[in-house]
Amino acid sequence: MSHRTVFPALTALTALLLAVPACDSDLKDEKFGDLEITTTAPTIEQPFVTADGWSVDYEQFLVHLTAINVAGLEDEVLTASAAEVVVDQAKPGPKQLLFSSVRKPRTWDDVNFQIGPALPAEESAATLLGYEAPETTTEAPPPPPPELALLQSGGYSIYVTGTATRGAEVKKFAWGLTTDTLYSACTGGITVPPDALGTVNITMSGTAFFADDLLVGAPLRFDPIAAADADGDGNVTLDELVAVPIEDVRTATGAMYSGESETLAGYLSEQARGIVSGYGSQGTCTAEAVTEETE
Numbered sequence: 001m002s003h004r005t006v007f008p009a010l011t012a013l014t015a016l017l018l019a020v021p022a023c024d025s026d027l028k029d030e031k032f033g034d035l036e037i038t039t040t041a042p043t044i045e046q047p048f049v050t051a052d053g054w055s056v057d058y059e060q061f062l063v064h065l066t067a068i069n070v071a072g073l074e075d076e077v078l079t080a081s082a083a084e085v086v087v088d089q090a091k092p093g094p095k096q097l098l099f100s101s102v103r104k105p106r107t108w109d110d111v112n113f114q115i116g117p118a119l120p121a122e123e124s125a126a127t128l129l130g131y132e133a134p135e136t137t138t139e140a141p142p143p144p145p146p147e148l149a150l151l152q153s154g155g156y157s158i159y160v161t162g163t164a165t166r167g168a169e170v171k172k173f174a175w176g177l178t179t180d181t182l183y184s185a186c187t188g189g190i191t192v193p194p195d196a197l198g199t200v201n202i203t204m205s206g207t208a209f210f211a212d213d214l215l216v217g218a219p220l221r222f223d224p225i226a227a228a229d230a231d232g233d234g235n236v237t238l239d240e241l242v243a244v245p246i247e248d249v250r251t252a253t254g255a256m257y258s259g260e261s262e263t264l265a266g267y268l269s270e271q272a273r274g275i276v277s278g279y280g281s282q283g284t285c286t287a288e289a290v291t292e293e294t295e
Contacts, residue, residue: 031194033105035080037068037098037202041089044206050164054171054222058162058206061089063275064126064151066116066180068098070190073110079103079192084119084126086148089204095129097202109189111200115158115276116180116290118151126151154178158272160209164222171226173236180290181273187283202285203278208271212255216274224249228264241265 047057063086070080080100087095097113118126121144131145144152151159156176164171192198210225211218228240244264250257261267273287 032102033192034101034197035192036199038094039202040094041204044089045092050220050222052223054164054166056164058090060161062159064118064157066114068113070108071110086128103192105194107191111186111189112184114182117155117157179272182288183285186279186285200280204275205277208274
């Protein structure tokens with residue numbers, strides 16, 4: 001299995017230049033630029049309707065990014081890096097994942113990032129974007145935000161909650177996933193212009209969990225998930241999805257549900273790698289499972 005080098009995270013949301021600077025006379029003549037990486041999630045921020053008539057509305061969509069790196073592909077110069085970041089994609093608007101100033105103007109063609117499990121609180125340096133810690137009157141540090149604590153409690157990389165409705169039918173779900181995925185070979189990297197800002201946006205999608213095949217553009221279905229609610233309490237749990245053989249889903253729907261998973265829960269985890277749906281205006285990134293062999 002191929003694997004690109006993931007540079008170690010340096011500081012949270014702080015870009016560091018690792019290349020050796022030129023002499024002072026050269027620096028005076030050279031113009032530098034800035035770079036920014038953001039993320040948006042239109043299909044997570046607002047409800048969408050599946051092919052079988054369910055309206056899916058996310059209440060929370062937490063994503064734990066283990067690292068974000070910008071480097072040169074040929075010279076392997078690391079120009080910017082950010083450590084653990086947590087975003088709630090259910091909240092509207094773009095989120096800034098990385099900003100770095102005074103960068104060498106050029107195309108930095110090796111952009112890679114990783115969505116992986118959150119570390120325990122005592123080992124983590126993660127930041128929840130948009131969160132302001134409450135003031136404390138003691139010397140003890142403030143407690144982590146509940147969203148981050150939730151991810152850390154289960155070692156989750158993705159945690160989603162939401163509701164699906166079809167007429168009078170209502171199904172709720174709360175799923176914590178531990179998938180570990182490297183996204184690399186992002187089309188075009190990022191170009192830093194002289195005396196200007198180079199920016200690129202990573203788009204994430206909430207529809208990936210419900211596609212009936214791993215292929216892009218596959219129809220969305222919620223019926224198999226709704227049918228997994230074995231106790232009929234209106235809450236579809238991961239344990240209930242584990243109990244559903246994927247072959248039964250294929251038989252019931254006639255859809256492919258391709259992949260290596262034997263259960264509906266496993267298929268859901270495979271589909272989680274597809275939440276990164278776009279890079280820049282029309283680009284993509286290559287998703288690869290992180291295993292002991294690829295680390």
